[in-house]
Amino acid sequence: TDQPLVLGIETSCDETGVGIVRGNTLLADAVASSVEEHARFGGVVPEVASRAHLEAMVPTIERACADAGIRLLDVDAIAVTNGPGLAGALLVGVAAAKALAVGLGKPIFGVNHLAAHVAVDQLEHGPLPSPCVALLVSGGHSSLLRVSDVTGGDQGVVPLGATIDDAAGEAFDKVARLLGLPFPGGPHIDRAARSGSSVYVDFPRGLTSRRDLERHRFDFSFSGLKTAVARWVEARERSGEPVPVDDVAASFQEAVVDVLTRKAVDAAVSEGIEDILIGGGVAANSRLRVLAEERAAAKGIRVRVPRPGLCTDNGAMVAALGAEMVARGRQASPLDLPADSSLPV
Numbered sequence: 022t023d024q025p026l027v028l029g030i031e032t033s034c035d036e037t038g039v040g041i042v043r044g045n046t047l048l049a050d051a052v053a054s055s056v057e058e059h060a061r062f063g064g065v066v067p068e069v070a071s072r073a074h075l076e077a078m079v080p081t082i083e084r085a086c087a088d089a090g091i092r093l094l095d096v097d098a099i100a101v102t103n104g105p106g107l108a109g110a111l112l113v114g115v116a117a118a119k120a121l122a123v124g125l126g127k128p129i130f131g132v133n134h135l136a137a138h139v140a141v142d143q144l145e146h147g148p149l150p151s152p153c154v155a156l157l158v159s160g161g162h163s164s165l166l167r168v169s170d171v172t173g174g175d176q177g178v179v180p181l182g183a184t185i186d187d188a189a190g191e192a193f194d195k196v197a198r199l200l201g202l203p204f205p206g207g208p209h210i211d212r213a214a215r216s217g218s219s220v221y222v223d224f225p226r227g228l229t230s231r232r233d234l235e236r237h238r239f240d241f242s243f244s245g246l247k248t249a250v251a252r253w254v255e256a257r258e259r260s261g262e263p264v265p266v267d268d269v270a271a272s273f274q275e276a277v278v279d280v281l282t283r284k285a286v287d288a289a290v291s292e293g294i295e296d297i298l299i300g301g302g303v304a305a306n307s308r309l310r311v312l313a314e315e316r317a318a319a320k321g322i323r324v325r326v327p328r329p330g331l332c333t334d335n336g337a338m339v340a341a342l343g344a345e346m347v348a349r350g351r352q353a354s355p356l357d358l359p360a361d362s363s364l365p366v
């Protein structure tokens with residue numbers, strides 16, 4: 022076909038991802054993770070992540086090419102996450118992408134990690150509905166966006182709101198730690214919550230009071246929730262009674278997804294938009310997926326969420342956004358493309 026063959030490289034955090042797409046068709050999604058090396062520290066150690074990317078880069082590129090049944094020479098363009106993320110980790114991916122671009126004589130496209138979390142859905146469900154409201158929830162970011170052109174462009178991605186403190190995934194990871202669950206905590210809370218009661222503790226819903234809504238209608242806050250869980254657990258421990266981990270996990274999770282889904286649906290209604298797209302690692306959460314679908318359906322709004330494996334960091338999402346940039350005729354990045362750890366969406 023004449024669709025461009027794009028190889029995408031992702032190294033913003035602890036996953037070394039190399040994805041290959043042809044247009045919107047996913048051909049390979051190779052991911053090597055250093056998460057095990059970070060687990061005993063209870064969080065990602067930047068220096069460890071950078072070194073792991075360096076070691077995993079070439080084998081992961083080779084694996085992706087083998088999976089896709091292509092030769093590197095066949096690739097039409099290289100896409101790479103150039104921010105936001107850990108500076109040293111990003112540099113490894115950007116350097117590798119530049120080397121490939123120069124070696125193959127092909128253009129390089131710097132890709133925004135957050136926009137890539139949105140664009141990845143095209144690989145599963147076809148072209149993005151335009152405009153749509155995107156709920157982007159990951160370990161480092163939580164925001165609501167109005168997206169009409171995921172490659173940016175003029176007003177292509179307009180922020181409607183964002184967290185004013187912790188990201189949703191960060192809250193999952195911190196609360197998991199309080200409950201003695203392993204890092205990263207999101208999947209463990211998700212699992213524990215399945216056998217717990219979501220109404221066991223009525224944890225606070227951040228920025229939902231009438232007064233807060235006036236100034237923060239589409240913003241989020243999760244640090245008060247995390248503190249509330251910490252206090253509840255401490256009080257329980259002081260009383261000498263065991264902490265019902267499953268119930269606390271379910272109640273905490275409900276407090277997070279209640280606010281996320283409520284505000285996402287409100288944003289869509291207020292913007293007159295009929296499609297919500299959910300992306301980022303927390304979009305893998307089973308309760309979030311169910312509640313979003315339920316609440317949106319009640320308002321006649323459609324919800325699209327990529328399969329869990331495409332929600333967490335991977336190279337396919339970068340390749341997907343790169344392919345979209347090629348399709349829209351966007352100019353390639355210069356070869357001195359910098360890594361920008363705080364690149365805004």
Ligand code: KG4
Pocket residue numbers: 034158159160161162189190191193194205206207208211301302303304305306307332333334
């Ligand atoms: O998008 P991602 O892979 O990396 C960043 O860009 O940050 O997101 C990672 C975050 C972690 O905080 C992790 O705990 C959370 O996504 N996460 C989940 C689930 N799976 C991953 N949170 C809740 N439920 C899940 N099933």
Ligand code: ZN
Pocket residue numbers: 134138159160301302333334
């Ligand atoms: Zn991410």
